[in-house]
Amino acid sequence: MNSLLAELLGDHTLRTVASGAALLGISSGALGCFAMLRRQSLLGDAISHAALPGVALAFMLTGSKEPLTLLLGAALSGWLGTLLVTRIVRGSRVKLDAALGLVLSVFFGAGLVLLTIIQSRPDARQAGLDKFLFGNASTLLSSDIRAMALLALLALLALLLLWPRLKLLSFDPDFAASLGLPVRWLDLAISTLIVIAIVMGLQTVGVVLMSAMLVAPAAAARQWTDRLASMVLLAGAFGALAGISGALLSARIERLPTGPAIVVIVSLIVFFSLLFAPNRGMVFAWLRSRGQRRQLGQATVLISLLQLAQQHSDPFHPHQLIVPGSLSRQPRRQAAQLVRDGLLEALPDGLYRLTASGLSEARRLSRELLPGEQP
Amino acid sequence: MGKRLADPAGPGGGGKAAPALEVEDLTVAYNEKPVLWDVDLSVPPGVLLAVVGPNGAGKTTLIRSVLGLLQPVAGKVRIFGRSLAEARQRVGYLPQRGSVDWDFPTTVLDTVMMGTYGQLGWLRRPGRREREAAMEALSRCNMADFAGRQISRLSGGQQQRVFLARALVQQADLYLMDEPFAAVDATTERAIVDVLRELRSQGRTLLVVHHDLETLNEYFDWVLLINVRRIALGPVSEVLTSENLRLTYGGRAAFLSVEGSRGAAADDPPAAPGGGIEA
Numbered sequence: 018m019n020s021l022l023a024e025l026l027g028d029h030t031l032r033t034v035a036s037g038a039a040l041l042g043i044s045s046g047a048l049g050c051f052a053m054l055r056r057q058s059l060l061g062d063a064i065s066h067a068a069l070p071g072v073a074l075a076f077m078l079t080g081s082k083e084p085l086t087l088l089l090g091a092a093l094s095g096w097l098g099t100l101l102v103t104r105i106v107r108g109s110r111v112k113l114d115a116a117l118g119l120v121l122s123v124f125f126g127a128g129l130v131l132l133t134i135i136q137s138r139p140d141a142r143q144a145g146l147d148k149f150l151f152g153n154a155s156t157l158l159s160s161d162i163r164a165m166a167l168l169a170l171l172a173l174l175a176l177l178l179l180w181p182r183l184k185l186l187s188f189d190p191d192f193a194a195s196l197g198l199p200v201r202w203l204d205l206a207i208s209t210l211i212v213i214a215i216v217m218g219l220q221t222v223g224v225v226l227m228s229a230m231l232v233a234p235a236a237a238a239r240q241w242t243d244r245l246a247s248m249v250l251l252a253g254a255f256g257a258l259a260g261i262s263g264a265l266l267s268a269r270i271e272r273l274p275t276g277p278a279i280v281v282i283v284s285l286i287v288f289f290s291l292l293f294a295p296n297r298g299m300v301f302a303w304l305r306s307r308g309q310r311r312q313l314g315q316a317t318v319l320i321s322l323l324q325l326a327q328q329h330s331d332p333f334h335p336h337q338l339i340v341p342g343s344l345s346r347q348p349r350r351q352a353a354q355l356v357r358d359g360l361l362e363a364l365p366d367g368l369y370r371l372t373a374s375g376l377s378e379a380r381r382l383s384r385e386l387l388p389g390e391q392p
Numbered sequence: 393m394g395k396r397l398a399d400p401a402g403p404g405g406g407g408k409a410a411p412a413l414e415v416e417d418l419t420v421a422y423n424e425k426p427v428l429w430d431v432d433l434s435v436p437p438g439v440l441l442a443v444v445g446p447n448g449a450g451k452t453t454l455i456r457s458v459l460g461l462l463q464p465v466a467g468k469v470r471i472f473g474r475s476l477a478e479a480r481q482r483v484g485y486l487p488q489r490g491s492v493d494w495d496f497p498t499t500v501l502d503t504v505m506m507g508t509y510g511q512l513g514w515l516r517r518p519g520r521r522e523r524e525a526a527m528e529a530l531s532r533c534n535m536a537d538f539a540g541r542q543i544s545r546l547s548g549g550q551q552q553r554v555f556l557a558r559a560l561v562q563q564a565d566l567y568l569m570d571e572p573f574a575a576v577d578a579t580t581e582r583a584i585v586d587v588l589r590e591l592r593s594q595g596r597t598l599l600v601v602h603h604d605l606e607t608l609n610e611y612f613d614w615v616l617l618i619n620v621r622r623i624a625l626g627p628v629s630e631v632l633t634s635e636n637l638r639l640t641y642g643g644r645a646a647f648l649s650v651e652g653s654r655g656a657a658a659d660d661p662p663a664a665p666g667g668g669i670e671a
Contacts, residue, residue: 188493191461244498
């Protein structure tokens with residue numbers, strides 16, 4: 018661990034790559050929460066794919082490979098794609114999912130065609146544009162990092178400023194509109210912020226995988242918290258964690274590209290969160306439902322014995338274990354547990370009887386679970 | 393209530409108060425099919441009005457058009473004699489419970505505070521004043537104990553009361569409520585009715601989409617019968633006739649035989665079974 022840290026601090030290239038990836042992870046994680054909560058996770062995918070022709074066109078028009086020029090082209094065409102999706106949904110009967118698919122494939126296809134045209138040119142300067150497909154973080158320069166930091170700062174500042182409104186807009190857009198909030202404008206603002214986050218990641222992660230950086234940290238963070246503020250913070254942290262460790266991993270492992278490494282790590286974070294988060298995690302849910310089943314089974318055994326005992330004047334009259342089978346699949350095992358808990362007494366010949374505390378517990382459960390039943 | 397406009401009687405000021413809601417020639421269509429056709433309404437201030445009609449009759453569409461949430465083909469809406477833009481702060485809205493995702497990561501208190509965002513300055517964040525208003529609204533809906541709870545851990549009736557509390561903090565003079573009684577238990581229904589009556593007794597006007605014809609007479613003063621077109625509008629006892637119900641719900645025989653007799657009963661209050669005339 019210490020050597021890793023030393024490596025991170027000592028190696029200039031690695032430091033550049035890691036800080037770029039961290040900045041990207043923070044902003045896409047934080048903004049991705051809003052995309053997810055507004056059920057627009059796939060919008061990120063459409064935007065990032067739609068950015069490709071912008072990169073190619075910017076190069077064809079200017080002949081420059083300056084990241085700023087290319088990313089400006091990417092932002093413009095990504096933004097155009099977003100507007101187009103909105104227009105298609107509002108102006109036709111095509112639904113959102115189809116509109117997203119349409120814009121994504123048409124723009125991406127056009128981008129690939131343009132890339133092919135560029136690469137068939139006899140000009141040597143064209144090499145390397147295809148890094149925008151899967152990203153190539155090792156080409157990041159200090160100047161790129163400064164630009165990314167500025168963009169991330171602006172995006173997060175805007176998020177902070179618009180916070181209450183964006184929260185309301187994401188939860189209940191109609192109510193927001195009924196209050197007179199400028200919802201179209203806010204809509205455009207959040208889309209623009211998402212475009213910014215995506216464009217920041219194009220050099221590092223590439224158009225194909227970028228949407229994972231929006232969706233995955235948000236999905237993982239949602240598992241751990243029920244508050245929007247902590248969800249956004251956590252998603253930013255997950256994004257940064259994935260970015261930095263992806264950068265380190267690809268530096269360690271020969272020919273492992275940074276972008277895919279980051280995406281693999283963020284996917285592992287999602288996987289872990291889906292399984293193990295308290296409350297929402299699958300393991301937790303499974304344990305809880307098992308516990309509930311067991312409790313219900315034990316309650317069934319107690320209540321059945323109570324009902325049997327009520328047929329006699331003596332509530333402690335011993336009985337065979339006769340339990341409606343569908344309610345308790347393993348009455349004997351549950352009875353054994355109840356004996357250990359001191360609620361039942363096991364007698365020879367498979368007979369059981371309630372103890373004093375068992376009787377009062379059975380009465381309580383009967384009142385609670387079977388209202389209307391006479392205890 | 394400090395935000396009421398200076399002249400609640402509206403412009404003109406000829407002594408008679410402007411209607412709380414005035415709708416003229418309102419026509420709304422989705423894909424060429426009219427949902428509302430040439431609807432005219434004039435709702436006086438201070439009434440508790442039920443909006444009644446079959447599914448697809450345009451009840452929700454009416455509310456959404458009044459709020460400017462959708463673009464009508466034609467028509468004019470005036471609120472206390474002013475345009476929606478001018479009167480926006482006097483209008484409160486309670487949307488259908490199913491219109492939002494209740495798994496959204498937020499608490500009951502935060503959700504209720506959203507009702508204050510209409511008056512929040514652009515750089516301001518909700519603070520103590522908003523929090524107190526939200527808490528007060530929650531206690532009026534018997535929901536104060538749930539303030540810190542995540543909204544997905546509420547029953548349907550509790551969710552409905554959270555929406556009611558959010559409407560309360562709006563401190564509006566005209567409320568538009570879309571099915572506040574949908575799928576709630578008797579306790580919640582009672583709690584909601586109490587709040588609605590309290591609002592009315594403060595002189596506020598309420599338009600409430602309602603489905604249960606049996607409780608119309610008991611809960612509401614006025615009723616709007618609507619089915620794409622306006623069928624009737626007025627005091628419940630005058631409007632709820634078997635003829636009007638037939639016009640509203642069409643010729644569904646089984647339904648008519650029951651509602652017809654009830655409608656007739658409403659024409660003649662002393663004979664009304666269960667005598668729900670306490671209002």
